[in-house]
Amino acid sequence: MRIILIGCGVVGQSFARILIHRKAELIKNYGFHPRVVAMVDRGGAAINPKGLDLEKMLSLKVEKGTVAAGREYGHLAMSALDVIESVEAEATVEATPTNIKDGEPGLSHIKTAFKTRKHVVTTNKGPLALALPALTELADYNKVHLRFSGTVGAGTPVLELAKKCLLGDRIVSIRGILNGTTNYILTEMDEKHITFQQALEKAQKLGYAETDPSMDIDGTDAACKLVIMANWIMNKKATLKDVDVQGIRNVAPQALEEAAKRGCTIKLIGSINDNLQVKPTEISRHDPLSVGGVLNAVTFVSEFAGEETIIGRGAGGMETASAILRDLLDIKHNVATTLIA
Amino acid sequence: MKKIVMKFGGTSVASGENIRHVANLIANYVGQGYRVVAVVSALGEVTDRLTEVAEQAKKGNRDYINEFKQKLLKEHLTAARKAIENKGIREEMEQILKTTIDELEKVLTGIIYVGELTPKSEDYVLSFGERLSTSIVWGALRDLELNAQFYTGGEVGIVTDSNFGEASPLMNVTKHQVRAKIEPLLEKGIVPVVTGYIAATQDEVTTTLGRGGSDYTATIIGAALAADEVWIWTDVDGLMTSDPKIVPSGKMLPELSFQEATEMTIFGAKAMHPRALEPAMEENISVRIRNVFNPENPGTLIVKEQKIKLGEAVKAITLVKDVALVNVSGAGMVGTPGTAAKVFDVLGRDNINILMISQSVSEANISFVIQRSLLERAVSTLEIGLLGRGLIREVTAEDDVCVVAVVGAGMKGTPGVASKIFTAIARKGINVRMIAQGSSELNISFVVKETDGKEAVRAIHEEFELNKI
Numbered sequence: 001m002r003i004i005l006i007g008c009g010v011v012g013q014s015f016a017r018i019l020i021h022r023k024a025e026l027i028k029n030y031g032f033h034p035r036v037v038a039m040v041d042r043g044g045a046a047i048n049p050k051g052l053d054l055e056k057m058l059s060l061k062v063e064k065g066t067v068a069a070g071r072e073y074g075h076l077a078m079s080a081l082d083v084i085e086s087v088e089a090e091a092t093v094e095a096t097p098t099n100i101k102d103g104e105p106g107l108s109h110i111k112t113a114f115k116t117r118k119h120v121v122t123t124n125k126g127p128l129a130l131a132l133p134a135l136t137e138l139a140d141y142n143k144v145h146l147r148f149s150g151t152v153g154a155g156t157p158v159l160e161l162a163k164k165c166l167l168g169d170r171i172v173s174i175r176g177i178l179n180g181t182t183n184y185i186l187t188e189m190d191e192k193h194i195t196f197q198q199a200l201e202k203a204q205k206l207g208y209a210e211t212d213p214s215m216d217i218d219g220t221d222a223a224c225k226l227v228i229m230a231n232w233i234m235n236k237k238a239t240l241k242d243v244d245v246q247g248i249r250n251v252a253p254q255a256l257e258e259a260a261k262r263g264c265t266i267k268l269i270g271s272i273n274d275n276l277q278v279k280p281t282e283i284s285r286h287d288p289l290s291v292g293g294v295l296n297a298v299t300f301v302s303e304f305a306g307e308e309t310i311i312g313r314g315a316g317g318m319e320t321a322s323a324i325l326r327d328l329l330d331i332k333h334n335v336a337t338t339l340i341a
Numbered sequence: 342m343k344k345i346v347m348k349f350g351g352t353s354v355a356s357g358e359n360i361r362h363v364a365n366l367i368a369n370y371v372g373q374g375y376r377v378v379a380v381v382s383a384l385g386e387v388t389d390r391l392t393e394v395a396e397q398a399k400k401g402n403r404d405y406i407n408e409f410k411q412k413l414l415k416e417h418l419t420a421a422r423k424a425i426e427n428k429g430i431r432e433e434m435e436q437i438l439k440t441t442i443d444e445l446e447k448v449l450t451g452i453i454y455v456g457e458l459t460p461k462s463e464d465y466v467l468s469f470g471e472r473l474s475t476s477i478v479w480g481a482l483r484d485l486e487l488n489a490q491f492y493t494g495g496e497v498g499i500v501t502d503s504n505f506g507e508a509s510p511l512m513n514v515t516k517h518q519v520r521a522k523i524e525p526l527l528e529k530g531i532v533p534v535v536t537g538y539i540a541a542t543q544d545e546v547t548t549t550l551g552r553g554g555s556d557y558t559a560t561i562i563g564a565a566l567a568a569d570e571v572w573i574w575t576d577v578d579g580l581m582t583s584d585p586k587i588v589p590s591g592k593m594l595p596e597l598s599f600q601e602a603t604e605m606t607i608f609g610a611k612a613m614h615p616r617a618l619e620p621a622m623e624e625n626i627s628v629r630i631r632n633v634f635n636p637e638n639p640g641t642l643i644v645k646e647q648k649i650k651l652g653e654a655v656k657a658i659t660l661v662k663d664v665a666l667v668n669v670s671g672a673g674m675v676g677t678p679g680t681a682a683k684v685f686d687v688l689g690r691d692n693i694n695i696l697m698i699s700q701s702v703s704e705a706n707i708s709f710v711i712q713r714s715l716l717e718r719a720v721s722t723l724e725i726g727l728l729g730r731g732l733i734r735e736v737t738a739e740d741d742v743c744v745v746a747v748v749g750a751g752m753k754g755t756p757g758v759a760s761k762i763f764t765a766i767a768r769k770g771i772n773v774r775m776i777a778q779g780s781s782e783l784n785i786s787f788v789v790k791e792t793d794g795k796e797a798v799r800a801i802h803e804e805f806e807l808n809k810i
Binding site for chain 1: 683686687690717718721722724725726727728729730736
């Protein structure tokens, strides 16, 4: 499969590393022969229709700051859109940073890939949170696949559990901790009895929180994931503006102490029932969702199988890259099935 | 009195002087008592330019269209002035050209307005090339005081389906109508001048014949009239034993069978498209390829069945470039019915055409040749569709190869031809990557490294002494 990789940040590079290390095994065990025919970063693009040498690309990125700096295949300043339009490939991996204002540039990348009949795997929540119903329609219309399992739970197969393992059942509602940073902060506040501000600073020091932590602590990141689950799993045509969001800035240590007295704790819970909601919620310490640190946890309530909870790390480069690989294998399987009737 | 359909290609009518020459040629044959139907292509490269201008119209490029119109008019007016001496006819012709090009401009303007180019309107645009060139030839013939009349393919009775861009004639209706239209004209001594390449649906909407083009028009008319021969006037003497650029001592072939000609053209010899040979083959009408600039040369005659001279096994050698070799292998393929079907089905679904196939009896691999530009796509599609299903283990490819095709009806049943071919190749130290021969034995094709291609052609040409025919 010929792949265009857009975005060479932590996730993009991790994905390249997985391909390098697992290539032989992927061919042998999964019949999957990935060829990255183009890579794009802020500096430009590298293109080779026969497949790029990923080791070389990674060292170019480290040494020169861009994959476009290579003499042989480099195209300085070539844009991702130009690459998607002009380079022949079966799939585009979109791994640019999330932007929840207008979803760009990821949104245009995905649309262009569809129009040029390329499957898309993305880890970018922005375009999905803003326009998932539109994107799935466009993908269907162009007879290509859109996969994004890395956007919820990173490497933890949250979407697959609901979509594949619970095949045939009907999911009635979803509740979950969808953001590792806020969960870390709330866990610290609960266990160490410190203020929100102190816990946030600690999280920033450890690299769990960004310098501008608002995406996480105001609940936006969790809301994006909720939108994705609502669309993909529960078939609700929701976007970000349909979510009632409340962050954790105003959670006081006293509230946690009060909750503790009742054998409970406060978590930032995203839930899908009749409506979509993200807000700090008191839950029992015995609730399977009561996980500590940076962990994520999601409980699916299904009509017949009852409640299932999946727990795992919800972030990380390698974790997210593993989800990209999973999605590509899924696409390969689907396409192969239609090719060989 | 011989009845001949003559087709004049793009280079034959490339300029006013050439058109004058063509007109004289026709007049000469008419003078000798031949009954001639002339079929005319567009002026050299005009069809390609019409494709481009239609594309530009779709994009709304008004300036491009104005410029194109001026240039096209000027070229045709210049050609008409040089081809026609009589003032009256010349003025009439100038008027026709202007009116026709004004009509073209209106069509293009329409395309600009709707911003859409349907295959139907594209065919209409493309039809102008032949309409313009044929008008000038018509004028030039009248200038020589011949009783000539102008017809479009549709007017003469060629009816096609509405598969625009590649329309197929409703052959029986066409034959019936063309005969009814043209026979009486020939009886009266009129020379019908017909636009090549274009025809019409039963509702008189303009279509084009696609592959085969004007040659196809000529053989359709030839078949309808049961003509004695169809002459394809071009700028070479005829079909050659090999490309003279590769083998300078290559010779012209005086005679070929339809089957041989088909084999050669499929393998890229500069000649007729196999589709254009079909109507002639069906009615057993010989086709002659002749040089308009060297009419003394009788050219190459393509006939139904040709007597094979003893020892004349190989007729011609062609080289097919810009191809790639794909090899699909895996132990799972051995003894598994349907493997080849799956491989070719996957490629077929992705619109990839296969030029040549070979599988050894061990069944552990299938090799095939495709167009080089499709290589990456083909490999990727095969891997997605077939890897990891226990059937194939690996898809490999080589893009630095070419195909050498050795053609000749005399190879059938002649032992030792293959041995001679490959001995000659081996003597030059050339390695053969893949071989294919159908059981028709008309053709042996093999794959060698691109750098060895010309050398291989020369070695075989020499081995079979084709320079001495």
